[in-house]
Amino acid sequence: MKVGIVGLGTMGTTHAASYQRIADCELVAVADIQLERCKTVAERYGVRSYASLGEMLASETLDVVDVCLPTHLHREHVEMAAAAGKHVFCEKPLARNRQEGEAMVEACRKAGVTLGIGHVVRFFPEYRRAKEIIESGQLGKVGTVYTYRGGGGFPMAWQDWYANYQWSGGLTLDMIIHDFDFLRWTLGEVKRVYAKSTFGRAYNRLEHVLVSLRFESGAIANVEGSWLDIGGFGTKFEFACEKGLLTYNSKDATSFRSYQQRTGLESVQGVAVPESVVDKDPYTQELEHFVGCLKRGEEPLISGDGALGAVDIAMAALESIKTGNPVTLSSERG
Amino acid sequence: MKLGIMSFAHMHAYSYGDVIRQLSGVELVGVADLDQERGKQAADQLGTTYYSSYEELLKTKIDGVIITAANRDHRELTEMAAAAGKHILCEKPIATTLEDARAMEKVTREAGVKFQMAFPCRYIPAVHRLKAQYDSGSLGRLLAIRSTNHGRMPGGFFIDPEAAGGGAVIDHTVHLVDLVRWVFQTEFREVYCEMDRSFHDIPTEDCGLLTLELANGAFMTLDPSWSRPDCFYTWGDLYMQVVGTEMVTEVDMMRQSLERISFDRPNYQWEFWGANSDYYLVKEFVESFREDREPSITAQDGIRALEVALGAYESARTGRPVKIGLA
Numbered sequence: 001m002k003v004g005i006v007g008l009g010t011m012g013t014t015h016a017a018s019y020q021r022i023a024d025c026e027l028v029a030v031a032d033i034q035l036e037r038c039k040t041v042a043e044r045y046g047v048r049s050y051a052s053l054g055e056m057l058a059s060e061t062l063d064v065v066d067v068c069l070p071t072h073l074h075r076e077h078v079e080m081a082a083a084a085g086k087h088v089f090c091e092k093p094l095a096r097n098r099q100e101g102e103a104m105v106e107a108c109r110k111a112g113v114t115l116g117i118g119h120v121v122r123f124f125p126e127y128r129r130a131k132e133i134i135e136s137g138q139l140g141k142v143g144t145v146y147t148y149r150g151g152g153g154f155p156m157a158w159q160d161w162y163a164n165y166q167w168s169g170g171l172t173l174d175m176i177i178h179d180f181d182f183l184r185w186t187l188g189e190v191k192r193v194y195a196k197s198t199f200g201r202a203y204n205r206l207e208h209v210l211v212s213l214r215f216e217s218g219a220i221a222n223v224e225g226s227w228l229d230i231g232g233f234g235t236k237f238e239f240a241c242e243k244g245l246l247t248y249n250s251k252d253a254t255s256f257r258s259y260q261q262r263t264g265l266e267s268v269q270g271v272a273v274p275e276s277v278v279d280k281d282p283y284t285q286e287l288e289h290f291v292g293c294l295k296r297g298e299e300p301l302i303s304g305d306g307a308l309g310a311v312d313i314a315m316a317a318l319e320s321i322k323t324g325n326p327v328t329l330s331s332e333r334g
Numbered sequence: 335m336k337l338g339i340m341s342f343a344h345m346h347a348y349s350y351g352d353v354i355r356q357l358s359g360v361e362l363v364g365v366a367d368l369d370q371e372r373g374k375q376a377a378d379q380l381g382t383t384y385y386s387s388y389e390e391l392l393k394t395k396i397d398g399v400i401i402t403a404a405n406r407d408h409r410e411l412t413e414m415a416a417a418a419g420k421h422i423l424c425e426k427p428i429a430t431t432l433e434d435a436r437a438m439e440k441v442t443r444e445a446g447v448k449f450q451m452a453f454p455c456r457y458i459p460a461v462h463r464l465k466a467q468y469d470s471g472s473l474g475r476l477l478a479i480r481s482t483n484h485g486r487m488p489g490g491f492f493i494d495p496e497a498a499g500g501g502a503v504i505d506h507t508v509h510l511v512d513l514v515r516w517v518f519q520t521e522f523r524e525v526y527c528e529m530d531r532s533f534h535d536i537p538t539e540d541c542g543l544l545t546l547e548l549a550n551g552a553f554m555t556l557d558p559s560w561s562r563p564d565c566f567y568t569w570g571d572l573y574m575q576v577v578g579t580e581m582v583t584e585v586d587m588m589r590q591s592l593e594r595i596s597f598d599r600p601n602y603q604w605e606f607w608g609a610n611s612d613y614y615l616v617k618e619f620v621e622s623f624r625e626d627r628e629p630s631i632t633a634q635d636g637i638r639a640l641e642v643a644l645g646a647y648e649s650a651r652t653g654r655p656v657k658i659g660l661a
Contacts, residue, residue: 143532143541144559194526194545196553198477208478208577210555212545220528220543222555230582240561242533
């Protein structure tokens, strides 16, 4: 399998490294509008670099295009790759809204290519383990759920695109969509959404979101996301069930900690360098799964259709934030 | 100063009884409970006299009473105590209806007795630190709060919708609502609530999630669920994560605990070593009538908190956000 990546931000460079660890899969080219960045990555892995997806498609023979661009550019690039007959792996969120997402799914279907979406939380072992336990029924019916993601400050990137709500959809669409997807995967469909955000109430880099989700199963979830600095990036969850609790806090549940020492007189405090120490990182697993599905001709765990369900929840939350009213999701969707 | 306790329906009565014995110059003269067995046992435990009727207790030379009856009975007992000229420390929530709560405020004001709400969380030292942080401006403008007040399912009158006025939502909403009103000097404007009965086979709801708008422009979520298993290592939690423009601060009361792991059951327990907020609550009550001043937590505070809890029930019934009170 020959892969080309378009977009070399944080996730594109992460994927580039991951492909090196996947058997029978070769990263052959990268494309990014920022030429210096593109050359650096290309040289690191000995692959060719291009200024755009169009150029890359014209010169390379690829099986897969991996789209790691800002959200508002997903549709255009996914459709271009599909039209060229390439399988597409697209970073989450699928799209800026359902309409765009449906168009992308349809374009891939028409072209007969497979579309996979980077809801990588489904490959985090702590989240997978939680899903297994909940689904086993050992803890009984799920009553209330809490999830948290963030605390690492506001993300800085190309053209400051995260700060453009029209481009990124803010914290709700860009980040806590991970939790929307995971919860939907674990608990089933969401019936009702109510949400509040600091967006419009404060400087927009201080975004903090609290979402109330009501599932068809009856479960009530409180999803929290933050682009504020709360002692570094972290994730948490709690499932309160009939027969017990299941909790996780990434700050506690780590097998490895190291502290960078500062020698200057200005400070005596250490700075935490968190690391996730697992046998195979979730990003590599996610891509390995996708590539494996292509070889076996199987539908990936997170197809475009599946990812639409998470986009629906995020869009409902954004609507609720705007109107101050609860939003009911139609159960036929997704 | 002499005090009496009216009813042991609410388990906080035992803690109040304990702290009365720790306060100098304060004496627990007696306890009254219509449940003879429970009343006698409590009197023995606290080393005081049992009275089988409230009237008998109110005839003694006590200065004040602590009312720890079922929520629905707060009004009747308040009216009896006020008529007898006794000062009142009333367990939360103030009542099960606004009509009852307003009547309690009126009758105590007209009788010239002090009326204080039992919101002991105002005496948690970490809450004082939060208030100081906010008052000094170092927290900045308040943007958002995520809060939880989880507990075990308490049983007793708490799960009788008539006697309690509801379940977990009325039981646990009022503490955090009062804290936020007091710390940030603001009111609640609107409440949205999802609630259900998911953990226990009881007549009331046992879980929920409130999403609230504050008059100062901030928002908040509050989880009041009885979601802790019976074997949980402490009674529950009282937690707030406060997001300001300059700072994010967490208050996690029960974290001031030792972890005890033993061969015997319960195998794992938290041993709380933080301040006893009930002590300061009862002390404030006694001082209010000793110094003849308004208690720091008034009937109005009880009414405001009840309005939010009742709004949550209305929201759950209608599926809409509900506007609250005067704000």
